[in-house]
Amino acid sequence: MQAYLLILDSYIWSGYHSINMPVLAFIKDLIIATFAQMTSLFAGVFLFGLLINFISHITFKSIERAFWSKGTYFVAWLGTPIHELGHALFCVIFMHRIVEIEFFKPDPLTGTLGYVYHKWNRSNPWQVLGNFFIAIGPVILGCFALFAIFYFLIPNSSLAWDSIFVKVSEINYSYSVWSYLEVLRASAFTMVRLIFTFTNLTSWRFWVFCYLSICVASNIRLSLLDIKGSLSGFGYLILPFLLINFLGLVTGLGRERFFPFTASSLGTVYSLLILALIMIVIGFFLAYFISAVYVKIRRGYILNPF
Numbered sequence: 001m002q003a004y005l006l007i008l009d010s011y012i013w014s015g016y017h018s019i020n021m022p023v024l025a026f027i028k029d030l031i032i033a034t035f036a037q038m039t040s041l042f043a044g045v046f047l048f049g050l051l052i053n054f055i056s057h058i059t060f061k062s063i064e065r066a067f068w069s070k071g072t073y074f075v076a077w078l079g080t081p082i083h084e085l086g087h088a089l090f091c092v093i094f095m096h097r098i099v100e101i102e103f104f105k106p107d108p109l110t111g112t113l114g115y116v117y118h119k120w121n122r123s124n125p126w127q128v129l130g131n132f133f134i135a136i137g138p139v140i141l142g143c144f145a146l147f148a149i150f151y152f153l154i155p156n157s158s159l160a161w162d163s164i165f166v167k168v169s170e171i172n173y174s175y176s177v178w179s180y181l182e183v184l185r186a187s188a189f190t191m192v193r194l195i196f197t198f199t200n201l202t203s204w205r206f207w208v209f210c211y212l213s214i215c216v217a218s219n220i221r222l223s224l225l226d227i228k229g230s231l232s233g234f235g236y237l238i239l240p241f242l243l244i245n246f247l248g249l250v251t252g253l254g255r256e257r258f259f260p261f262t263a264s265s266l267g268t269v270y271s272l273l274i275l276a277l278i279m280i281v282i283g284f285f286l287a288y289f290i291s292a293v294y295v296k297i298r299r300g301y302i303l304n305p306f
Contacts, residue, residue: 094130
């Protein structure tokens with residue numbers, strides 16, 4: 001038995017460039033590679049989703065306190081159906097049974113604007129994995145909708161993506177935190193310079209873009225309940241990464257050969273999330289200003305958005 005283990009050990013390490021490399025070093029590289037890939041893929045989605053959720057919450061709260069619950073419909077009428085459709089789309093993909101769905105049915109008592117009720121087989125790995133993507137579905141579909149609005153209403157919108165691609169292509173296959181921060185910084189400045197120009201400010205397309213993108217961006221969000229729902233599928237998501245990284249390290253092909261999910265390949269995704277964040281911040285200031293002025297004139301006090 002001991003001889004068999006030695007032979008197997010030699011076989012594995014020979015593909016990993018060093019027969020005598022300790023097992024712990026191999027495990028360390030396997031964990032680091034998997035953690036880096038999972039972080040690069042999903043950490044930004046969760047962080048942006050939570051931040052947008054917070055800003056969206058105080059935006060809706062400001063409007064609601066000034067114009068009551070129906071005032072929020074002016075923003076929620078578009079974003080809420082897209083949000084719920086994002087859940088429903090991945091329910092279908094991962095074979096969940098949709099029990100009931102309402103794309104836009106506001107309930108003043110609970111504050112619910114729409115919902116998707118679904119059931120799944122807890123013993124089916126594919127359906128359990130689906131919980132993760134169902135939870136982040138509104139972010140994925142919302143980003144596609146935001147891209148479409150940006151593409152069709154902002155002149156020379158393709159220049160933004162060209163600039164972002166050029167910038168992130170310089171980062172190559174890096175897992176450095178600074179690489180991601182550089183992508184975020186470059187993407188944000190590119191977006192702002194392209195969107196907020198004097199020419200755009202005088203165009204009706206720009207103002208339509210602002211309104212529609214605020215409606216969509218306000219619902220590109222993840223609540224703590226969404227994140228909790230995604231955890232049941234997270235374990236099944238890690239397993240393929242561990243397996244493929246294991247094969248990559250054993251064969252010596254390296255992690256980049258299988259998973260080039262780095263700053264360069266995620267530049268567009270982060271750019272859309274940044275665009276959503278920019279628009280929801282603008283939406284908050286506009287909504288709060290209008291609501292605060294109305295409350296001050298009609299009721300005589302300063303509006304608290306929190």
